[in-house]
Amino acid sequence: MIPSFYKHWRHVFKLDPDREIDDASLDRICMSGTDAILVGGSSGVTYENTVDLLARIRRYEVDCAFELSDPACGVPGFDGYFVPMVLNTPLREWMIGHHVNALKDFGHLLPWESVVGQAYLVLNPDSTVARVTEAETDIDSDTALAYSHVADRLLNVPVLYIEYSGTFGDMELVRKIRGGLRQAHLFYGGGIDDPDKARLAAQTADTVVVGNVVYRDLEAALATVSAVKN
Ligand SMILES: CC(C)=CCC/C(C)=C/CC/C(C)=C/CC/C(C)=C/CC/C(C)=C/CC/C(C)=C/CC/C(C)=C/COP(=O)(O)OP(=O)(O)O
Numbered sequence: 001m002i003p004s005f006y007k008h009w010r011h012v013f014k015l016d017p018d019r020e021i022d023d024a025s026l027d028r029i030c031m032s033g034t035d036a037i038l039v040g041g042s043s044g045v046t047y048e049n050t051v052d053l054l055a056r057i058r059r060y061e062v063d064c065a066f067e068l069s070d071p072a073c074g075v076p077g078f079d080g081y082f083v084p085m086v087l088n089t090p091l092r093e094w095m096i097g098h099h100v101n102a103l104k105d106f107g108h109l110l111p112w113e114s115v116v117g118q119a120y121l122v123l124n125p126d127s128t129v130a131r132v133t134e135a136e137t138d139i140d141s142d143t144a145l146a147y148s149h150v151a152d153r154l155l156n157v158p159v160l161y162i163e164y165s166g167t168f169g170d171m172e173l174v175r176k177i178r179g180g181l182r183q184a185h186l187f188y189g190g191g192i193d194d195p196d197k198a199r200l201a202a203q204t205a206d207t208v209v210v211g212n213v214v215y216r217d218l219e220a221a222l223a224t225v226s227a228v229k230n
């Protein structure tokens with residue numbers, strides 16, 4: 001059975017173990033009415049800073065999942081685990097290579113009932129994830145759609161993640177992609193920093209991910225919750 005713990009999530013905050021958040025702010029995030037906290041980052045994530053953040057989030061009842069970007073950070077105790085694979089990278093390791101190595105080493109330890117593969121389509125060239133994976137972000141909408149069909153219809157991925165980390169994306173494209181999906185659940189993340197953007201994203205994606213604004217403007221971040229959920 002493919003895990004389904006994330007399927008009712010409409011709004012998610014993504015918290016980065018490599019960034020500071022004080023207790024009062026974390027309290028407001030966890031009590032905000034969001035559906036889940038997704039722990040993850042594209043650099044500087046360690047076993048130690050992940051354990052630390054998880055322990056602090058666990059004071060609350062909110063769902064908490066981990067998006068792995070390093071096999072050495074397999075911290076137990078999350079409600080679920082996402083393993084990203086980047087569709088539009090020319091570097092085999094970010095699509096499948098690290099994953100094969102990690103499964104050779106840790107496959108027997110994995111809590112498979114709560115592990116979900118995520119196919120990332122990375123579309124902001126200035127994001128860390130685009131730089132790290134050398135993602136081919138300069139693609140037209142037909143190519144982006146074709147990627148989404150490969151992920152959804154040929155690979156049958158459970159989650160397709162349209163990633164504009166750092167900038168608000170092309171909602172028309174996201175809408176087209178969503179309309180063409182047969183079975184994948186669509187995550188959208190990138191540049192959501194006010195209720196209007198959150199609402200637009202919520203109209204196009206199944207799950208809306210709000211990240212960096214948490215660290216820049218907490219009030220603006222909190223305002224995205226009701227915009228998505230109402
Ligand atoms: C015992 C136990 C509980 C174990 C569970 C462990 C487990 C499930 C292990 C899985 C094993 C496995 C197959 C691991 C693969 C690991 C691996 C290296 C995969 C590659 C992942 C990958 C493609 C990483 C590239 C970067 C990426 C897509 C990161 C995702 C998160 C992301 C985009 C965050 C945004 O980053 P941010 O830092 O916020 O970026 P900005 O600077 O733009 O803000």
Ligand SMILES: O=P(O)(O)OC[C@@H](O)CO
Pocket residue numbers: 014163164165166167188189190191192209210211212213
């Ligand atoms: O940080 P932002 O731009 O909100 O993006 C959220 C998330 O998609 C990052 O992986």
Ligand SMILES: [Mg+2]
Pocket residue numbers: 016165211212
């Ligand atoms: Mg970030």
